[in-house]
Amino acid sequence: xxxxxxxxxxxxxxxxxxxxxxxxxxxxxxxxxxxxxxxxxxxxxxxxxxxxxxxxxxxxxxxxxxxxxxxxxxxxxxxxxxxxxxxxxxxxxxxxxxxxxxxxxxxxxxxxxxxxxxxxxxxxxxxxxxxxxxxxxxxxxxxxxxxxxxxxxxxxxxxxxxxxxxxxxxxxxxxxxxxxxxxxxxxxxxxxxxxxxxxxxxxxxxxxxxxxxxxxxxxxxxxxxxxxxxxxxxxxxxxxxxxxxxxxxxxxxxxxxxxxxxxxxxxxxxxxxxxxxxxxxxxxxxxxxxxxxxxxxxxxxxxxxxxxxxxxxxxxxxxxxxxxxxxxxxxxxxxxxxxxxxxxxxxxxxxxxxxxxxxxxxxxxxxxxxxxxxxxxxxxxxxxxxxxxxxxxxxxxxxxxxxxxxxxxxxxxxxxxxxxxxxxxxxxxxxxxxxxxxxxxxxxxxxxxxxxxxxxxxxxxxxxxxxxxxxxxxxxxxxxxxxxxxxxxx
Numbered sequence: 001x002x003x004x005x006x007x008x009x010x011x012x013x014x015x016x017x018x019x020x021x022x023x024x025x026x027x028x029x030x031x032x033x034x035x036x037x038x039x040x041x042x043x044x045x046x047x048x049x050x051x052x053x054x055x056x057x058x059x060x061x062x063x064x065x066x067x068x069x070x071x072x073x074x075x076x077x078x079x080x081x082x083x084x085x086x087x088x089x090x091x092x093x094x095x096x097x098x099x100x101x102x103x104x105x106x107x108x109x110x111x112x113x114x115x116x117x118x119x120x121x122x123x124x125x126x127x128x129x130x131x132x133x134x135x136x137x138x139x140x141x142x143x144x145x146x147x148x149x150x151x152x153x154x155x156x157x158x159x160x161x162x163x164x165x166x167x168x169x170x171x172x173x174x175x176x177x178x179x180x181x182x183x184x185x186x187x188x189x190x191x192x193x194x195x196x197x198x199x200x201x202x203x204x205x206x207x208x209x210x211x212x213x214x215x216x217x218x219x220x221x222x223x224x225x226x227x228x229x230x231x232x233x234x235x236x237x238x239x240x241x242x243x244x245x246x247x248x249x250x251x252x253x254x255x256x257x258x259x260x261x262x263x264x265x266x267x268x269x270x271x272x273x274x275x276x277x278x279x280x281x282x283x284x285x286x287x288x289x290x291x292x293x294x295x296x297x298x299x300x301x302x303x304x305x306x307x308x309x310x311x312x313x314x315x316x317x318x319x320x321x322x323x324x325x326x327x328x329x330x331x332x333x334x335x336x337x338x339x340x341x342x343x344x345x346x347x348x349x350x351x352x353x354x355x356x357x358x359x360x361x362x363x364x365x366x367x368x369x370x371x372x373x374x375x376x377x378x379x380x381x382x383x384x385x386x387x388x389x390x391x392x393x394x395x396x397x398x399x400x401x402x403x404x405x406x407x408x409x410x411x412x413x414x415x416x417x418x419x420x421x422x423x424x425x426x427x428x429x430x431x432x433x434x435x436x437x438x439x440x441x442x443x444x445x446x447x448x449x450x451x452x453x454x455x456x457x458x459x460x461x462x463x464x465x466x467x468x469x470x471x472x473x474x475x476x477x478x479x480x481x482x483x484x485x486x487x488x489x490x
Contacts, residue, residue, distance in 0.1 A: 131290045
């Protein structure tokens with residue numbers, strides 16, 4: 001194992017990276033007045049002493065030892081990280097956005113409010129769902145917010161018996177979790193042999209107890225729900241609502257409006273569809289878009305426009321209230337606003353088209369080497385199965401690890417759950433043909449190794465700074481703080 005010494009291990013007494021001004025003589029007195037005595041540190045901070053070049057080289061070295069979207073092909077696709085145009089970062093770093101305080105008078109943040117309002121308008125146009133809130137800070141939180149609204153809506157109508165939420169077995173794991181967290185009972189809907197919702201099975205489940213159907217379209221198999229209008233009609237006839245998990249909206253944007261397919265509410269993962277960085281857990285943004293009859297239940301405060309002024313409003317008696325501090329993650333709103341304004345409708349249409357084209361091209365290169373459980377045409381992503389390789393002892397996780405040796409980030413593994421040994425691949429619209437071919441060649445070479453010398457795959461990775469990690473132990477026993485005394489680590 002080749003490790004990089006931590007900054008603590010590089011500590012050398014007397015070395016400095018910056019000259020700080022001399023401490024005023026009355027600092028101690030001011031601190032004593034400002035901070036309670038029991039909260040004041042009595043000794044020196046246990047931080048390493050290093051020169052500036054040593055610190056810069058340390059973090060530069062670390063940054064070159066990982067695989068990320070700025071260094072290699074990232075087949076996790078928009079699900080976790082989609083390429084983020086740098087102009088978005090330039091816009092989000094403008095002082096007009098970074099130096100404002102959310103509690104400032106509204107008259108002094110008109111520019112920020114205008115961007116929020118115009119993004120709401122854009123999302124409403126693209127989805128066909130005109131009432132929008134930007135507050136939810138992530139996709140799952142958008143689900144949670146929407147389900148709170150659904151609950152409030154039915155309670156307002158005197159239909160509190162609607163406590164069931166029907167969820168296809170291809171759904172994201174957050175769907176049943178969000179439903180249960182909001183007090184609903186998740187009801188599983190098995191997919192058909194085509195990997196889609198079966199209207200006949202749905203008809204057996206939907207009824208007066210149903211609050212909504214949570215549907216992802218395209219679903220997590222990368223398939224468009226081609227009976228969506230029939231599905232929506234069944235749900236609406238039962239008096240229930242259609243909630244669309246918008247995590248895969250990037251395959252449809254500027255081509256299909258979810259409202260035209262029957263959706264009553266949906267959330268949008270800005271990082272997936274509109275290029276906000278989201279790797280490593282955030283910060284994200286998960287706006288929700290709803291039909292007009294659900295507008296009264298949107299969270300507050302709301303960004304509205306009165307004549308030529310933008311304002312925050314809170315006087316909405318049926319609102320579910322605040323679901324996030326202030327307006328949510330506003331800098332991500334700025335990034336998505338920049339992306340949409342830069343591309344326009346035609347540009348967004350090209351983006352969704354190229355995402356689908358790239359996925360189908362890659363699938364065509366790989367389908368003979370791997371099992372493809374649900375057809376050979378897809379939307380923006382597809383799901384392979386490593387069941388053929390498993391006969392030789394090579395599992396999906398082994399293939400993912402071996403890809404590291406070829407310089408590619410692994411794809412999603414073991415999801416969706418209905419596909420054994422699943423490998424979900426999403427190339428996104430920004431990859432060129434040469435990159436897709438190189439990735440396909442690596443996958444085909446791994447398939448050959450799995451057939452001829454399986455150990456070369458099951459022992460991977462071999463070229464990375466560390467070899468196969470115990471991921472279970474790392475998740476259950478994380479070590480996130482460097483001990484002051486390294487000897488204490490054990």
